[in-house]
Amino acid sequence: MDHKALAMEMRDLREKVDGITDTAIAATDGLLIAADTAESIDPEGLAAIAAAGLGLARRAAEATGRGTLRRTVTYGSQGCAAFYAVGDTALMVVLGDEGVDLERLHHATQPALRRIGSILTATDPAVATEGV
Numbered sequence: 001m002d003h004k005a006l007a008m009e010m011r012d013l014r015e016k017v018d019g020i021t022d023t024a025i026a027a028t029d030g031l032l033i034a035a036d037t038a039e040s041i042d043p044e045g046l047a048a049i050a051a052a053g054l055g056l057a058r059r060a061a062e063a064t065g066r067g068t069l070r071r072t073v074t075y076g077s078q079g080c081a082a083f084y085a086v087g088d089t090a091l092m093v094v095l096g097d098e099g100v101d102l103e104r105l106h107h108a109t110q111p112a113l114r115r116i117g118s119i120l121t122a123t124d125p126a127v128a129t130e131g132v
Helices: 003-016 043-063 102-121
Strands: 020-027 032-036 071-076 079-086 090-096
Touching: 003 020, 003 032, 003 102, 020 043, 020 102, 032 043, 043 071, 043 079, 043 090, 071 102, 079 102, 090 102
Parallel strands: none
Antiparallel strands: 020 032, 020 090, 071 079, 079 090
16 A cells, blocks of 8 residues: 555545645545544554444444445534545545635545545556645
């Protein structure tokens, strides 16, 4: 797996959307794959919580006939956490401060999620980074 390419995707997303404070990529079982987080954030704990939250949101979407889950957002008094499905086997979590523009974030994540999915499933690292 090309961890450098994953790091570049997370960094690029931070540069494109003001207000992003932390990002992480995890397997759906909660194991951390890559993280770009502040020292105050436990990236492994974040990955586990994100996987559990995304799993519950997926079940809710299925149980209510809403189709395939794309994302879920949790709002707090100091910002938000957006959880995005990366195919069926991974997820990306993006933490944002109170000023993050969620519409811009959702728009900017779509191409990033496709590239991250390609990186995660690539058997040849050179193929995963084409066009990055």
